[in-house]
Amino acid sequence: MLLEKIYNERGWDFRNYKRSSVMRRVSKRLMLLDIPSYGEYSGLLDRDPSEYDRLFANLTIKVSEFFREPEVFDRLCDAIKENWRDKVLKVWCCGCGYGEEAYSIAMLLAECLSLEAISNTKIFATDIDPEALDAARKALYRDESLKNVRPDVLDKYFTRTDGLYKVKYGIRNLVKFGVLDIVRSPSISGVEVLFCRNLFIYFNKPLQAQVFEKLDYSLKPGGLLVLGKAEVIPPLFAHKYAPVGTRLSTFRKRT
Numbered sequence: 001m002l003l004e005k006i007y008n009e010r011g012w013d014f015r016n017y018k019r020s021s022v023m024r025r026v027s028k029r030l031m032l033l034d035i036p037s038y039g040e041y042s043g044l045l046d047r048d049p050s051e052y053d054r055l056f057a058n059l060t061i062k063v064s065e066f067f068r069e070p071e072v073f074d075r076l077c078d079a080i081k082e083n084w085r086d087k088v089l090k091v092w093c094c095g096c097g098y099g100e101e102a103y104s105i106a107m108l109l110a111e112c113l114s115l116e117a118i119s120n121t122k123i124f125a126t127d128i129d130p131e132a133l134d135a136a137r138k139a140l141y142r143d144e145s146l147k148n149v150r151p152d153v154l155d156k157y158f159t160r161t162d163g164l165y166k167v168k169y170g171i172r173n174l175v176k177f178g179v180l181d182i183v184r185s186p187s188i189s190g191v192e193v194l195f196c197r198n199l200f201i202y203f204n205k206p207l208q209a210q211v212f213e214k215l216d217y218s219l220k221p222g223g224l225l226v227l228g229k230a231e232v233i234p235p236l237f238a239h240k241y242a243p244v245g246t247r248l249s250t251f252r253k254r255t
């Protein structure tokens with residue numbers, strides 16, 4: 001009922017997100033506001049529509065960090081150097097939250113691609129949450145999100161301002177942020193490298209398959225797909241992808 005209401009009022013479609021995780025997050029709001037039932041919470045949403053935004057911020061979990069699972073980035077760097085050193089790439093980071101992952105990809109590509117290739121490469125970083133994207137564009141981060149960043153990378157690509165780290169312009173300029181709800185919007189086409197990590201885990205199985213069809217459409221044959229370490233390719237599509245390396249989170253789309 002509540003998820004229908006959110007969909008009808010705001011167009012955010014959480015109806016096929018994993019029920020347990022969604023309800024846990026809604027319950028957190030109820031507890032915080034000391035509201036005993038979903039019915040009363042629904043009444044509050046009518047009286048104070050700004051609560052929709054607070055609920056939305058809770059339902060879209062943004063936990064991330066720079067170079068999350070660093071070995072994924074090492075493997076990607078090897079794969080790129082091997083095949084695409086001089087190639088201008090189209091890269092998509094889907095579910096980018098506050099931008100840590102998109103900027104990590106940009107730093108990695110700046111190291112792996114030739115100067116000419118990187119100058120024309122673009123990383124499209126998208127998320128359902130416009131406020132997260134505003135923060136991502138500011139590119140200011142606390143120490144906690146930088147624990148996987150090597151000291152030389154920190155020196156090269158960040159400046160220190162007011163106790164925070166800011167990503168330098170050259171890297172920021174490689175990333176183009178935009179709102180894209182992967183459940184409802186059309187996807188991006190002609191992509192060579194596609195990151196979609198730690199987003200599928202929030203979807204139920206039918207929605208995973210529906211969204212994967214969009215990702216599969218986006219990725220060119222021979223392109224690289226990076227999922228989160230707890231995520232798998234839906235069975236219907238598995239034959240189209242070959243693992244890169246031994247850990248099953250990076251895949252190459254078969255040609």
Ligand SMILES: C[S@@+](CC[C@H](N)C(=O)[O-])C[C@H]1O[C@@H](n2cnc3c(N)ncnc32)[C@H](O)[C@@H]1O
Pocket residue numbers: 060061062063064065068094095096097098101126127128129132180181182183184196197198199228
């Ligand atoms: C846990 S974060 C993952 C961040 C990053 N990819 C990583 O793995 O570190 C999940 C992100 O997916 C976004 N998200 C949730 N539902 C979405 C949807 N339908 N379309 C696009 N992004 C969505 C959330 O707003 C959040 O920023």
